[in-house]
Amino acid sequence: MKTPNEQFAMPQCLNSKSKPSLFCPGCGESIILKHLGNVVDSENIQSKTTLVIDIGCTLLSWNYFNFDIIQSHHGRSVPVSVGYKMARGSRVVIALMGDGGAYAIGLQSLLHAAFRNDPILAIVINNTEYSMTGGQMAPTTVPNEVTTTSPLGKNASIFGPAFHGPELVRQIANSKAFIARASVGNPTLMDSIITKAIENQQKNNSFSMVEILSICPTNWKTDAAESFEFLAKLEKIYPVGEVKKTLDKKSEDI
Amino acid sequence: MKNDVTKIVLAGEGGQGIQTIAKILSLALVKADYFVSYIPQFGPEQRGTPSVSFIQFSKSQITYPKFDTADIVMVLRRRAIKTIESYIGSKTDVLFDSSTIARQNFTLNNSRLFAIPATKLAEEEFGAKNQNILALAALAKNFLDYPKNALWEIIAEQLGKKFAKNKSLAGKAKEAFDFAYDFSLESKKFTKAEYDTSDSLIVKKNSQRVAVIVPKYCKGCGICILKCPVNALSFGKTLGVYGTPVPEIDIDKCINCGNCYRFCPDCAIRVVKK
Ligand SMILES: Cc1ncc(C[n+]2csc(CCOP(=O)(O)OP(=O)(O)O)c2C)c(N)n1
Ligand code: SF4
Ligand code: SF4
Ligand code: SF4
Numbered sequence: 108m109k110t111p112n113e114q115f116a117m118p119q120c121l122n123s124k125s126k127p128s129l130f131c132p133g134c135g136e137s138i139i140l141k142h143l144g145n146v147v148d149s150e151n152i153q154s155k156t157t158l159v160i161d162i163g164c165t166l167l168s169w170n171y172f173n174f175d176i177i178q179s180h181h182g183r184s185v186p187v188s189v190g191y192k193m194a195r196g197s198r199v200v201i202a203l204m205g206d207g208g209a210y211a212i213g214l215q216s217l218l219h220a221a222f223r224n225d226p227i228l229a230i231v232i233n234n235t236e237y238s239m240t241g242g243q244m245a246p247t248t249v250p251n252e253v254t255t256t257s258p259l260g261k262n263a264s265i266f267g268p269a270f271h272g273p274e275l276v277r278q279i280a281n282s283k284a285f286i287a288r289a290s291v292g293n294p295t296l297m298d299s300i301i302t303k304a305i306e307n308q309q310k311n312n313s314f315s316m317v318e319i320l321s322i323c324p325t326n327w328k329t330d331a332a333e334s335f336e337f338l339a340k341l342e343k344i345y346p347v348g349e350v351k352k353t354l355d356k357k358s359e360d361i
Numbered sequence: 362m363k364n365d366v367t368k369i370v371l372a373g374e375g376g377q378g379i380q381t382i383a384k385i386l387s388l389a390l391v392k393a394d395y396f397v398s399y400i401p402q403f404g405p406e407q408r409g410t411p412s413v414s415f416i417q418f419s420k421s422q423i424t425y426p427k428f429d430t431a432d433i434v435m436v437l438r439r440r441a442i443k444t445i446e447s448y449i450g451s452k453t454d455v456l457f458d459s460s461t462i463a464r465q466n467f468t469l470n471n472s473r474l475f476a477i478p479a480t481k482l483a484e485e486e487f488g489a490k491n492q493n494i495l496a497l498a499a500l501a502k503n504f505l506d507y508p509k510n511a512l513w514e515i516i517a518e519q520l521g522k523k524f525a526k527n528k529s530l531a532g533k534a535k536e537a538f539d540f541a542y543d544f545s546l547e548s549k550k551f552t553k554a555e556y557d558t559s560d561s562l563i564v565k566k567n568s569q570r571v572a573v574i575v576p577k578y579c580k581g582c583g584i585c586i587l588k589c590p591v592n593a594l595s596f597g598k599t600l601g602v603y604g605t606p607v608p609e610i611d612i613d614k615c616i617n618c619g620n621c622y623r624f625c626p627d628c629a630i631r632v633v634k635k
Contacts, residue, residue, distance in 0.1 A: 111562055111571065112562070113575055113577075116573060116575060116622055116628045116629060116631035117628040118628075121628065126627070126628060127409060127577065127578050127602045127627060128409055129408050129409030129410065130409060130626065130627075131375075131409070132580035132603065132605075132626075132627075133626060134626050135626070137627060138624060141625075141626070164408075167408060167409065294623040294624065331583040331586070331587045335584075
């Protein structure tokens, strides 16, 4: 057993100098990063991992790990990762972004990376809103959800239903792509999904995308119990697990 | 007031209500016919680093919102000292919370150190939420000589919504305000900083397992307590980085399931088999 010290509860690849982290108390993004660190440790890839972060709360992780981290622009962590991977093919490249970055401003980059089977892993944190800027409505905001720009609840007849990113990307993604959804409500499953996605990049030289349902107590204005209650509701709307193609063969052949 | 322009820095942790005090103080100064400039510290740092605000007021117009040395610095948590230390000059009056910060944490040789044990008073007498009102009242009275009733009116107006929801909160806030306004500040002899963040690890063992809790990383979110299947965790007396209580573990009740480690966002707790 390790002798107890301040790093006792930390994955090895974490930068202890980043603690206490810049994330709010109880932030789900911070839970996700810790588990990403656990997978990097167990896959033994610390020396060859590069993380590309987006604009949004993911940027608060700029010094989170003891491996290279690149700061990109809003919605641009995917194309930066793709270019980086082209130049440094032996690296394990992970793009980390919020749902606003992935599905609003950066959607075309994500779709084409999946379509071309670019061998990167895109992790999308779905906390149903733009967190860093104060909790505005995002595509992923669920019907009737109150945000700062939908104070009466999101009106689905005007703004559309809950945006299912992985299901959308699956329809046009290369068949070798691994696409799944996880949740901070089930960290063990999250670990195994992230592991699979990283293996798909390393072994099959293929694209992976993992959306992770997360909690944002600051903008949701929830305590621990309420955060996980709302997360359980989200898990009903956004099913967790590997996402399979639903379009029939014919439409794919056209 | 000392100079033509008086420069104030307020600092603490997020959640301590620094920006609330800054806003109320600025409004109060505007009401007293001053030109006022107030800027909160911006940047991505605003989430997890100390909360700081910069205020200037003057009878003539203020041309630039930044400055190098403050006339008055108020600091409410130890971690914030590093952020604002460079604004303290030899003539700066420093007001601090003596129940969260020990005197020796100020490395500067400044004789103008004054304190009110705001957190202790709030926790033990006036309700935890009123710690910033205590600090504000002490600051406004002792360094700005701001009239009591006029200041309370502005507080009541600004916090009106909160007070309307919770009548007893309003009563307690007023009591805290009155107390702090007439409080004679500590200088030279200070209250013990018993509400400071704990720097030491908490290690609990029995024959089967070892638990480690790291108060200076713990933000008191309570997720570990929620996720413990056997209720082995509860908030204790030790304080974490934001001055919130950190969990205590009943090591014999614990079944070593790993949930607290799995869910803690801040790498502040872990139990392992021996
Ligand atoms: C091109 C561009 N547009 C807008 C912004 C402003 N902006 C900064 S953070 C942010 C929201 C990020 O939300 P999301 O991608 O969901 O990430 P989260 O903060 O939720 O993790 C926005 C719109 C920006 N920085 N750049
Ligand atoms: S705003 Fe939300 S997502 Fe961003 S750090 Fe705070 S809790 Fe996390
Ligand atoms: S290891 Fe499991 S049982 Fe033990 S304190 Fe943590 S959550 Fe509770
Ligand atoms: S989950 Fe971590 S940060 Fe939150 S209260 Fe527990 S130990 Fe502290």
